[in-house]
Amino acid sequence: MGKFTVFLEKKVSSPMARLAEQRHLLAIRDGVISSLPFIIVGSFFLLIASPPLPEAWAITQWATEHAAEILIPYRMTMFIMSLYVAFGIGYNLAKSYKVDPLSGAQIAVASLLLTITPTVIEELGFVLPMQYLGGSGLFVTIIVSIISVEIFRICKQKEITIKLPEAVPASVSRSFEALIPVAIVIVLMTIITVVMGINLHVVIEKLVAPIITAGDSLLGVLVPVFLITFFWSFGIHGVSVVGSVARPVWEVYLLNNAEAASAGASSLPHVAPEPLYQWFIWVGGSGATLGLVIVMLIFSRSKYLKNLGRTVSIPSLFNINEPVMFGLPIVLNPILIIPFIVTPLVLTIVSYLATSLGLVSPTFIKAPWTLPAPIGAYLATGGDWRSIILVLINIAISVVIYFPFFKIYDKKMHALEQGEDTIS
Known part of the structure; x- marks a missing residue:
């Protein structure tokens, strides 16, 4: 029994521990976890809008009549969870590379938003569809967030950045360091979404459909x-x-x-x-x-x-x-x-x-x-x-x-x- 335990510890435990510490998996995990407060709080508004009480009760009738208003916090939190997840993944992955985490988070969010084409609605103007900012957009969120931060990292390592004198405040200097990576990401995503007319969400949705069904x-x-x-x-x-x-x-x-x-x-x-x-x-x-x-x-x-x-x-x-x-x-x-x-x-x-x-x-x-x-x-x-x-x-x-x-x-x-x- 002792030999079996030693075998498990050396041959199985060590490789699995290394997998658990993989940089991108950690960033995905921490990015999703960082959004949990918004998901948890937002989901409770679903319970308020449909309380587990008899329909004849006044509070239940009130909740039914005002469900649209009650669900607004849900729409702005859990319903668009991918927006929060993108920020979290970008932040944590950039932090693991020891580059500016706030810039990494912002680049990831911009990249996600650029996968969605705004539509024009009369009297409202440009409107951004929210459907791809929820759970259905998570796969695209993960992919574009990682790619965006990797572009940021490569630009930083290869010194493809704008450097300002040391006398310039650090916040301003970091902003200009991110200028070229941001430009690259924005141009890349614009080419894919606008020029080529590719809806990454539809493409990825078809690719992961078997996984969704199987899971x-x-x-x-x-x-x-x-x-x-x-x-x-x-x-x-x-x-x-x-x-x-x-x-x-x-x-x-x-x-x-x-x-x-x-x-x-x-x-x-x-x-x-x-x-x-x-x-x-x-x-x-x-x-x-x-x-x-x-x-x-x-x-x-x-x-x-x-x-x-x-x-x-x-x-x-x-x-x-x-x-x-x-x-x-x-x-x-x-x-x-x-x-x-x-x-x-x-x-x-x-x-x-x-x-x-x-x-x-x-x-x-x-x-x-x-x-x-x-x-x-x-x-x-x-x-x-x-x-x-x-x-x-x-x-x-x-x-x-x-x-x-x-x-x-x-x-x-x-x-x-x-x-x-x-x-x-």
Whole structure:
């Protein structure tokens, strides 16, 4: 068992750790994360516009009548999330290259806006369509943001910039340093969008259509769940790695569901926005470790595990499970890795089928991830009480799966505490 652990640590953990630190993946991850406050706050206006209350209540009738006004903050935040993401990606990627991050962020935003052709509406003049500034524009946002910052970096490294005397204020000097890269990006994007008449959003949408379709299938949910827990088994933040690639797809699902909900649709188009993972699969954190914590509290014979269970119970209730991951530990623990990977896969199947069969409403609201799972699930589904039942069922399933493996590990730990030598 020890040799197997060493093999995993040397041959698997190290390469995966390097992947997790890849510059562009980190910039995408941090760029999307930087927009989360706007997404979370904006999504709650969907809940206000369609409160989970009886239709006969006065507040529900008021919300229905004023839905258009209530949803304006949503339109200016979550609905145009790509604008915020572009700024975040540009800022973080430029910062990683040690070039001016503010200039990198602004260049990325300009590049995104130049992929959209304004239209002229009588009495309003030029109007910028907002549809490509939402989740559907995330893929283009990622591509043009990275390309724009790379152009900025190359110009800086090759000294293709305008240099001003040292006496000039730093803010002015940085602006002129970005002048040539900005000109290159603007001309490039103008040629593509205006001269050549290419709608990058339509092109990319066709290219990623198979990914969007596949990601909303049961297999498309099982694969990222497996990869996240697989990476975590070696101490690598699985959501950071997999989320950098998958989150744009998840955000497209979330925005499509949110838009359908805001339009009063009777059914939502997608099963698998990120809140599906957050509230029904990662109950207590990656690996659905709340069930493991419950087992620790009730069945531990080992004093260490019993005390650890008490210590981590509150954080786990709020989906903070690093103390469990590294305190138990689960990381590089051949016994507990098995249920750590298997449990979320089982919960994925249960939750996906429950949602796709209409037993529970699909998620369309981004609730803060530190809420206890039943509350978060209730909010994310727009107030569907059945989501609470599904969360409780999933917790029970996780307890059952973790129990036999934990008992094996608890026996080993208890034997160690008793000073026994023959425990392997």
